Amino acid sequence: MDEYRLKGSFSMNCHTSLCLVLTMVQLWPCFLSMQRHSVQNTDQPSSAARRVKRGWVWNVFFVEEEMNLTEPVYVGQLKSDLDKEDSTFKYILTGEGAGSIFTINETTGVLHVIQKLDREKKALYTLRAQAINRNTQLPMEPESEFVIKVKDVNDQKPQFLDGPYEATVPEMSPEGTSVIQVTATDGDDPYYGYNARLLYSIIQGQPYFSVEPKTGVIRISSETDRETQEKYFVIIQAKDMIGQMGGFSETATVTINLSDINDNAPKFQHTLYHMTVSEAAPVGTTIGKIMADDSDIGENAAMNYVIEGDASYVFDIITDNETQEGVVILKKKVDYETKRKYSIKAKVINRHIDERFLNEGPFEDSTLVRITVEDADEPPVFTSQEYVMEIAEGSESGSFVGAVNASDPDNTNSPIRYAIVHGMSLKRLFSINAQNGTIIITKPLDREITAWHNITVTATEARNPEQISEAPVYIHVLDVNDHAPEFPEYYETYVCENAEPGQRAISQTYDILVYTAST
Numbered sequence: 001m002d003e004y005r006l007k008g009s010f011s012m013n014c015h016t017s018l019c020l021v022l023t024m025v026q027l028w029p030c031f032l033s034m035q036r037h038s039v040q041n042t043d044q045p046s047s048a049a050r051r052v053k054r055g056w057v058w059n060v061f062f063v064e065e066e067m068n069l070t071e072p073v074y075v076g077q078l079k080s081d082l083d084k085e086d087s088t089f090k091y092i093l094t095g096e097g098a099g100s101i102f103t104i105n106e107t108t109g110v111l112h113v114i115q116k117l118d119r120e121k122k123a124l125y126t127l128r129a130q131a132i133n134r135n136t137q138l139p140m141e142p143e144s145e146f147v148i149k150v151k152d153v154n155d156q157k158p159q160f161l162d163g164p165y166e167a168t169v170p171e172m173s174p175e176g177t178s179v180i181q182v183t184a185t186d187g188d189d190p191y192y193g194y195n196a197r198l199l200y201s202i203i204q205g206q207p208y209f210s211v212e213p214k215t216g217v218i219r220i221s222s223e224t225d226r227e228t229q230e231k232y233f234v235i236i237q238a239k240d241m242i243g244q245m246g247g248f249s250e251t252a253t254v255t256i257n258l259s260d261i262n263d264n265a266p267k268f269q270h271t272l273y274h275m276t277v278s279e280a281a282p283v284g285t286t287i288g289k290i291m292a293d294d295s296d297i298g299e300n301a302a303m304n305y306v307i308e309g310d311a312s313y314v315f316d317i318i319t320d321n322e323t324q325e326g327v328v329i330l331k332k333k334v335d336y337e338t339k340r341k342y343s344i345k346a347k348v349i350n351r352h353i354d355e356r357f358l359n360e361g362p363f364e365d366s367t368l369v370r371i372t373v374e375d376a377d378e379p380p381v382f383t384s385q386e387y388v389m390e391i392a393e394g395s396e397s398g399s400f401v402g403a404v405n406a407s408d409p410d411n412t413n414s415p416i417r418y419a420i421v422h423g424m425s426l427k428r429l430f431s432i433n434a435q436n437g438t439i440i441i442t443k444p445l446d447r448e449i450t451a452w453h454n455i456t457v458t459a460t461e462a463r464n465p466e467q468i469s470e471a472p473v474y475i476h477v478l479d480v481n482d483h484a485p486e487f488p489e490y491y492e493t494y495v496c497e498n499a500e501p502g503q504r505a506i507s508q509t510y511d512i513l514v515y516t517a518s519t
Helices: 002-026 028-040 355-360 424-429
Strands: 056-058 061-064 073-080 089-095 102-104 110-113 124-133 139-151 165-170 178-181 199-204 209-211 217-220 231-239 249-259 272-278 286-293 303-308 315-320 325-330 341-350 364-374 387-392 400-403 416-421 430-432 438-441 452-461 468-478 504-507 511-513
Touching (some): 073 089, 073 139, 089 102, 102 124, 178 249, 199 209, 272 286, 286 315, 303 315, 400 468, 416 430, 430 452
Parallel strands (some): 165 249, 272 364
Antiparallel strands (some): 056 073, 089 124, 124 139, 178 217, 199 231, 209 217, 400 438, 430 438, 452 468
């Protein structure tokens, strides 16, 4: 309504101005005559000249778009207030679309439109009107410009130009969290009626999402859980005429992905695991694997495994970062004869904790692992890792040197057989009793030739010759006083016949003090 008031006011102002201009044109000869008369009669009052208001008369022109024309449609009428309707006036139309889109009745000044118009292509036309004397072809009115506006109709559908739409929002986001804004455009006139006034609504995606009707902002409306559903396809509708019946509508699909947060604690697949390890297994042996599941993904699912209690000295758990498994390994050798069963408590803990869930308790879980030690046929075990023995040099053949001792650690307690290895020459010097491990010499030893003898003794299970152990034996040959002093060379000495007692004698190499008896 305000728009029509503005247009009417504009029309009245134009009409007043044009009337004033036309009046001035018509009175121009009289005005010149008045000037001449005024010059000649300066004493005459200026009010002798009377001005007459004349000009164009027309309404505001609007043409509705998209009319299917089978005959010309009336637009309005151009008319001079001098026109007495005696066919003296001839109206001429020029400008945009004159003759091709718009026509004028040259006698009445009535305007018609003869073509269908499209406001979205051209919203207004600027034309000029002129009134001449049909007989003299002289202007009756000066040429005047006017505008024909194309009136909008709702012929354009809303369009989503920025699609496809995709957004990501953390799961468990609070209600009202903004996700994304979708925007549709409408080619109709936004300033006329409701043709381009859009209203957004949600067709698919409730109750988890909602859309603001005027802005197209999609928001969280209910708690979402990625572990339940990680992707949503939300359909938003934009409808013009502010959603009223008869309007056009268009839809857009928005793909909304839920990003993960650490809202789930790891959980062991079993409350009890059974494993076995051989007592012969070396340190570092993998005993078994345990596994906890975490519904989260990425770093939120990363976890560490630990062993609690005294068993951590014997066993350990290593976290496999690729498979998220806990690998149980042997940290210290076990002995079937000493302890055959272990019960350990294993715990799994999330590496990254979301602060929002700290009040819900620790993000961890525990399980029990029972490990059974299996018996193995172990090689004999010497009572000492190495042996040191002593024997005096020169001892008679068959003299006792020492003894080694080994036993079968298994419950079978197999008899042990001993032997000397490494070097045939050593076998000729030493001998060992195969049953009791007693070592004797086979020939006398000479410390001055060799002070130490190193031999290797083996212990082999009689029932299983493959089970064999070795131990080094170091034999020290002790010195005995079995050698008289000896000069390193022969000395020849000379002395004078008349040498005095106590006089030093001279040799080839040394001075020797010689004591002679008195004669």
